[in-house]
Amino acid sequence: MDYATNLALRAIVSGLHHAGTIDQRHISKIVEALVDADETAGQHHRKSDRYHLRKLCMDIARDGQVDCPIHEADPPGLFG
Numbered sequence: 001m002d003y004a005t006n007l008a009l010r011a012i013v014s015g016l017h018h019a020g021t022i023d024q025r026h027i028s029k030i031v032e033a034l035v036d037a038d039e040t041a042g043q044h045h046r047k048s049d050r051y052h053l054r055k056l057c058m059d060i061a062r063d064g065q066v067d068c069p070i071h072e073a074d075p076p077g078l079f080g
Contacts, residue, residue, distance in 0.1 A: 001052040013060050027064030047075040
């Protein structure tokens with residue numbers, strides 16, 4: 001995922017949140033879905049491909065002030 005796509009997705013979630021259309025409960029569900037997507041990607045793609053998905057998940061969680069179970073953008077074992 002390129003940088004512009006990352007920013008666009010973050011802006012969509014942030015805009016919906018600031019407009020009152022979604023709240024932190026919804027953002028938590030988005031984060032959960034991204035965590036699930038990361039786990040699925042881990043089964044089918046190289047670990048290096050997961051970096052941007054994990055970063056997006058962490059960014060959306062931080063922007064929405066919700067917890068994120070992903071604490072590092074680098075997938076486990078990426079450089080090991």
